[in-house]
Amino acid sequence: MEKPLIPTFGFDAYPQAATPAPSPAATEPLEQLVAYRREDRFASCRRHMEQHRRHFYKLSLVEQGGGTFFLNDEVVEVAPQSILLVKPGTALSWHLHAGPQTGLYAFFSADFYNAGLLPGYQLHAVLAGDAPYVYHPCTAAEYAAVQQCAEQLWMQQRHLEKARLYLRLLLADLRQWDTSAPTGNLPAPVQQFLSLIETRLAALAPVLTLEFYAEALHLTPKHLSALCRQATGKSATDLLKEKIATEAKVLLTGTPLPISELGYRLGFYDVAHFSRWFKRAVGQAPSAYRARFTGYK
Secondary structure, X not given: OOOOOOOEEOHHHOOOEOOOOOOOOOOHHHHHEEEEEOHHHOXXXXXXXXXXXXXXXXXXXEEEOOEEEEXXXXXXEEOOOXXXXXXXXXXXXXXXXXXXXXXXXXXXXXXXXXXXXXXXXXXXXXXXXXXXXXXXXXXXXXXXXXXXXXXXXXXXXXXHHXXXXXXXXXXXXXXXXXXXXXXXXXXXXXXXXXXXXHHHHHOOOOOOXXXXXXXXXXXXXXXXXXXXXXXXXXXXXXXXXXXXXXXXXXXXHHOOOOHHHHHHHOOOOOHHHHHHHHHHHHOOOHHHHHHHHHHHO
């Protein structure tokens, strides 16, 4: 597998500050959960962050401030009194608004959330939607409620069992605002199919044919497609096409890679093949898409 073009960070190497501080000694809580007040980091935090990915979840409560966030191929204007959860593997960059930035944010791993839970109650079931993030502009009452839990999460972060309970309460609220979530949980083979596509795309080792994924999951392509259609309303081929198109958009707007090289790394045999495929999938030529969105960013 080739080296990813977009940097991916873990807990121990995430560049939060404009001038990175020395890494603290690794501790059990830091590897699973860490929470910060946004105002405490205001003086040194990056007002602009280049495109990157993370191996962990980030939950942000924005009391004041906000900014423009680029999440995969979507642009989200994050407003005051809102909540944003970004899932692992999402390509992310941002421009924060001028002025104070207050609230709270937390990093956490799926293993931290899932500890002691049966599969039906774990994070993949709580946040069963396929979207790379959940964003919700809160009413005053909603924000006051989640803020209480967030404050307790911040205070209890070194007491893992207590912190875990407050995190689960926060995500219970977030679940009802996750408009991408299907009715009921996605079947395990569909979850595994989507995860495998994302893993290979992030590592620039994609496969464009459905047969590869079906074989990896010990299913026939027909059976896998039937499961996907039943769970999402889309065929497995359509889901694969959507994932590849999203990654192509991310690389077009987030890297300087020539279009010919980008198409090759996504599994297309030449630039003409990639350009034709992208135009059918997105409705624009790759060069036109890059020019429009790079200018916006």
